[in-house]
Amino acid sequence: MATIYDVSVLAGVSLATVSRVMNNSGNVSDKTRKKVEAAMDELGYRPNTVAQSLASNRSNSIGILVSELYGPYFGQMMSGIEAEVRAAGKHVIITTGHSEAQKEQAGIEFLLSRKCDALILHVEAVSDDYLITLCKQSVPVYLVGRFVPELAERCISLDNRLGGYLATKTLLEHGHRDIAYISGPLFKPDARHRLEGHKQALAQYNIIFENTLFFEGDFNETGGEQGMAAFANTGRPFSALCCANDETAAGAMEYGRKLNLDLPNQLSVIGFDNIIVANYLYPRLTTIENPIMAMSQMAAKLMLKQVYQQKNGSIQHVFEPKVIMRDSLIRHTQ
Amino acid sequence: MATIYDVSVLAGVSLATVSRVMNNSGNVSDKTRKKVEAAMDELGYRPNTVAQSLASNRSNSIGILVSELYGPYFGQMMSGIEAEVRAAGKHVIITTGHSEAQKEQAGIEFLLSRKCDALILHVEAVSDDYLITLCKQSVPVYLVGRFVPELAERCISLDNRLGGYLATKTLLEHGHRDIAYISGPLFKPDARHRLEGHKQALAQYNIIFENTLFFEGDFNETGGEQGMAAFANTGRPFSALCCANDETAAGAMEYGRKLNLDLPNQLSVIGFDNIIVANYLYPRLTTIENPIMAMSQMAAKLMLKQVYQQKNGSIQHVFEPKVIMRDSLIRHTQ
DNA sequence: TTGTAAGCGTTATCAA
């Protein structure tokens, strides 16, 4: 592999000049530039980014941490960020945290050790305090899908409480009064906030929250299935089911069909996130929009603005969810 | 950030000794090791991986190229590889090619410039020749989901021809004779091979391939919708639809429902890939299993074996697809 | 406009 030294020899100039040509920095005469570029071409020269990072303490790459590499939520997040970052001529380095504090920290360490210019994180397990300490270090950190009051300026988040509230309120407005709820794992802030919104809507209609109508799932299909099984077991009747995300709803609906429930006539269902699949479930899933793609792109824009001084429009920090009406939710009839 | 130098001063030893402790290389007395470790702890020392890579010409990271960061296919691929690689104490660096030759090459350049120890690629647009040249360079390269005869030892692939054949044969065995086909983009080898298998099955039953029953889609829902719209336009009747992947099938089924088709009674559908969603479509999608997760893990194992001398079991290079029967395909009745 | 030379934080080869 050719190095900058080989290029300088072939072009008959110094290392510094080659470097200047590469980086468009300093003043280089047209003639020398041409010579250097010719030499680069001839040698098929590619800069060694590792050496560049070490010398310049910049890497032109952005570290991203997601909980998982699969699934529509993180898929949209990763590709939303990557599109923005790539358009700016930078690269992403992606790693995972698996929603475990220790792995999240290890992932962040990895990104830091690679000298990323900035981090964009979706963390669910590490504490606010950890994040606050992290943000005091020299690398700029941005959080998507999480709100830490002390770091509000670095957060791009969804109002999950409002989302949870809207979901349940929509069911209530359609005449439902017996509403079951399958949440996500409650150690995750998103799951907690959505549940709070649910309770708030119930309270507004003077309905008491019942433990027999609550199940803590896992944000996956499995949770939906297990939740439905649990409810079927207690025998407490309900006309509507509120799921903390769409995957849970998919699992619940599938299980409901196994129980020979006629959907949506015998059971209305509402999800959360509006992942692509929601539109292909049967009946098509009514849900709450979670603009994760837009949020991720906003985080990337914020980063580009602050780290690389790009001029980007105004920044929206908190996104508001809204109801997407489809076919899985109908008016309750006696 | 503390450096190896700070550690050496605090521990009262040389740089070299600190390096030896970090890498468990050479012989270090227990006493010095303890001293060094204590110093590291005290300073919160983290090695600078960029400097390590530059000096050692190794990076302990594996470059991965996928076409997209979203979607079940690539999601499974990424997380399958990552799990194996992480278990071996190495890291992945992921980038995208967007199924365009130029972007695929740029992605590969990026991974090479970061001095990855090996590359695992899912490339669709670059030529075989390019790959053959690439494999002659010093970095080991592995290909998943693509078969290049000259590089057979580095390929982990699916027999797509067989898959395409099985799909159509299954329809034929269920009495269908008028079979429409929505393919993926034909510049992709997968799409071409699946189509070849389809034609082979037709030929075996002495059925002539008709252009009016063929549509070139995009491997996405959109392709399925457009294909169904095109078929509806020509008016050529058909009792079964063979889709080159599940996403296409999802789009086609949704569009079929818009046309008031009663599925599966008026139209049988078969997909390809068996993505998670296939199980949640209505009717549940009959499809061809594409064990992308297993294939990716196999690629990772092969890499670990060859690059890091890990002892892993035997390697399977070509995977065979099989039919997953569900509800979207029924026997054709007159 | 161009060149010289001192880092950047490690690894690895010699000696000791």
Next chain:
DNA sequence: TTGATAACGCTTACAA
């Protein structure tokens, strides 16, 4: 078992 010291390939003052 340890320590000097020369790479690794590039950036970036500072000089010329």
